[in-house]
Amino acid sequence: MIKDDIGQKALKRFTAAYEPVRDNRLQCLSDRRFCYEAGAQWEGGLEDQFANRPRFEINKVHLSIIRIQNEYANNRIEPRFRPKDSASSRETADTLAGLYRSDFQDSNGKEAFDNAFGEACSGGIGAFKLCAEYEDEHDPEDERQRIRFEPIVDADQTVFFDNSSIRKDKADAMWAFQIFSLSIEAFEERFGKLAASFDQVDNVNGIYEWISNDVVRIAEYYEVELKPQTVETYALKADESLVEYLTKEDEDYSEDRQELIDRGFVFKKSKKIKTRKIHKYLIDGAGEVLEDCGYIAGKYIPLIMAYGKRVFINGIERAIGHVRIARDPQQLYNMMVSALAESAAESGIQVPIFT
Numbered sequence: 001m002i003k004d005d006i007g008q009k010a011l012k013r014f015t016a017a018y019e020p021v022r023d024n025r026l027q028c029l030s031d032r033r034f035c036y037e038a039g040a041q042w043e044g045g046l047e048d049q050f051a052n053r054p055r056f057e058i059n060k061v062h063l064s065i066i067r068i069q070n071e072y073a074n075n076r077i078e079p080r081f082r083p084k085d086s087a088s089s090r091e092t093a094d095t096l097a098g099l100y101r102s103d104f105q106d107s108n109g110k111e112a113f114d115n116a117f118g119e120a121c122s123g124g125i126g127a128f129k130l131c132a133e134y135e136d137e138h139d140p141e142d143e144r145q146r147i148r149f150e151p152i153v154d155a156d157q158t159v160f161f162d163n164s165s166i167r168k169d170k171a172d173a174m175w176a177f178q179i180f181s182l183s184i185e186a187f188e189e190r191f192g193k194l195a196a197s198f199d200q201v202d203n204v205n206g207i208y209e210w211i212s213n214d215v216v217r218i219a220e221y222y223e224v225e226l227k228p229q230t231v232e233t234y235a236l237k238a239d240e241s242l243v244e245y246l247t248k249e250d251e252d253y254s255e256d257r258q259e260l261i262d263r264g265f266v267f268k269k270s271k272k273i274k275t276r277k278i279h280k281y282l283i284d285g286a287g288e289v290l291e292d293c294g295y296i297a298g299k300y301i302p303l304i305m306a307y308g309k310r311v312f313i314n315g316i317e318r319a320i321g322h323v324r325i326a327r328d329p330q331q332l333y334n335m336m337v338s339a340l341a342e343s344a345a346e347s348g349i350q351v352p353i354f355t
């Protein structure tokens with residue numbers, strides 16, 4: 001019952017996040033198609049107007065996108081680790097930088113970054129994902145983990161955040177979704193659930209198509225959980241710099257407290273805090289929790305957004321890329337070239353006219 005409640009709550013949240021940005025996200029998709037897909041520059045009214053006439057595409061927009069991506073490739077953005085205060089050192093920062101470079105290269109993070117930048121540049125929205133994996137999955141005693149960078153394709157159609165989040169990095173978001181598409185056969189084999197058991201699309205979730213004749217869409221649902229904790233501080237009588245902490249979540253830790261007292265520690269202070277954890281679920285369009293993936297590493301949702309240009313208008317997040325403002329000039333250029341080609345192809349022989 002609890003899992004069903006979570007799935008229904010997640011589905012309502014998805015609808016709340018998807019509906020306000022639907023038109024802008026579709027425009028981002030149209031911009032990417034305009035840049036990369038043959039024939040997309042004539043879609044709409046122009047396609048009807050130039051029916052049975054030459055329709056050439058001299059794709060200058062694509063060339064400009066390539067130039068921007070080449071400039072990015074020659075001047076990549078990389079993080080720099082620096083000591084924050086006297087408690088840290090340059091050696092620690094260098095060690096962290098080395099670990100980052102190692103994880104980035106081993107997981108092919110360059111591909112994830114390039115894909116996110118390319119989609120943000122053309123359509124306006126890109127994204128990649130950070131995952132934690134065990135260094136040796138076959139060793140039950142090896143608890144070491146590494147960070148993996150994963151690309152997210154079609155981010156403008158697959159990644160949706162809490163619509164009340166304002167920050168560009170989405171650090172203030174309380175929930176998020178990443179949509180995946182599976183074939184009907186793969187969905188039924190993996191989850192043991194018939195796709196035909198879904199209700200009609202209109203009854204499942206309004207305007208979003210979770211199931212079609214070819215694919216079933218599922219979502220990774222990330223939810224931020226804030227749990228209260230009490231932290232007690234104990235210091236050793238002989239050495240005030242030696243401090244230990246007791247932190248438990250709604251548990252009786254009187255035995256641990258007594259052990260510290262027996263060792264000579266004295267209670268100093270108590271503080272109530274809130275821990276931030278990320279719970280991950282797999283849900284389907286019917287609001288059913290397919291898998292409870294438990295808590296994941298980190299205290300922030302591991303979906304990293306990239307934007308071309310991001311603004312808020314009437315409280316709704318909107319994004320544009322380089323293609324948006326280049327569409328009309330590109331279409332005018334295509335029309336002029338096509339009209340010239342049509343004129344040049346006409347016969348130059350004059351036909352005599354008699355009264």
